[in-house]
Amino acid sequence: MMLPVLAVDGVRAFPPRVTEFTLRFWQGLASGHFETTRCDDCTRLTFPPKPFCPHCWSERIVWVPLCGRGILYSQTVVHAAPAVFRDEVPYRVGIVDLHEGLRIATRVLASDEPRLDTAVEIVVLSYRDGPMFVARPLSRAGLT
Numbered sequence: 001m002m003l004p005v006l007a008v009d010g011v012r013a014f015p016p017r018v019t020e021f022t023l024r025f026w027q028g029l030a031s032g033h034f035e036t037t038r039c040d041d042c043t044r045l046t047f048p049p050k051p052f053c054p055h056c057w058s059e060r061i062v063w064v065p066l067c068g069r070g071i072l073y074s075q076t077v078v079h080a081a082p083a084v085f086r087d088e089v090p091y092r093v094g095i096v097d098l099h100e101g102l103r104i105a106t107r108v109l110a111s112d113e114p115r116l117d118t119a120v121e122i123v124v125l126s127y128r129d130g131p132m133f134v135a136r137p138l139s140r141a142g143l144t
């Protein structure tokens with residue numbers, strides 16, 4: 001499943017450090033692909049993607065697509081941010097349980113406070129200098 005990609009006229013406040021290994025994740029994300037790594041030995045998923053399995057330390061890793069849908073598990077609004085994000089306050093961050101069983105931390109885009117357990121989708125913000133992923137409540141329109 002491809003994620004929605006929304007153009008943003010600006011640059012990322014805190015660009016991710018892209019390594020040779022994570023280049024695939026960030027290049028895929030730019031075109032709406034949301035992927036992570038799965039261990040070929042113990043079959044567990046990891047997010048963010050890693051070149052080894054943090055559960056059994058295997059280096060037999062495969063890339064797998066994620067559906068980009070989940071449930072909002074927890075959230076908070078940041079008013080006192082680290083210096084690099086100071087121009088963006090207040091902003092909402094949350095913990096999302098993806099349908100694949102991964103629990104991830106992400107920025108949350110919402111005009112008002114979503115209830116916990118709200119269905120969310122991951123969307124790509126396409127900044128001038130590269131992509132970032134965020135979660136937003138899944139609209140009723142998005143379900144049809």
Ligand SMILES: [Zn+2]
Pocket residue numbers: 039040041042043044053054055056057058
């Ligand atoms: Zn493993």
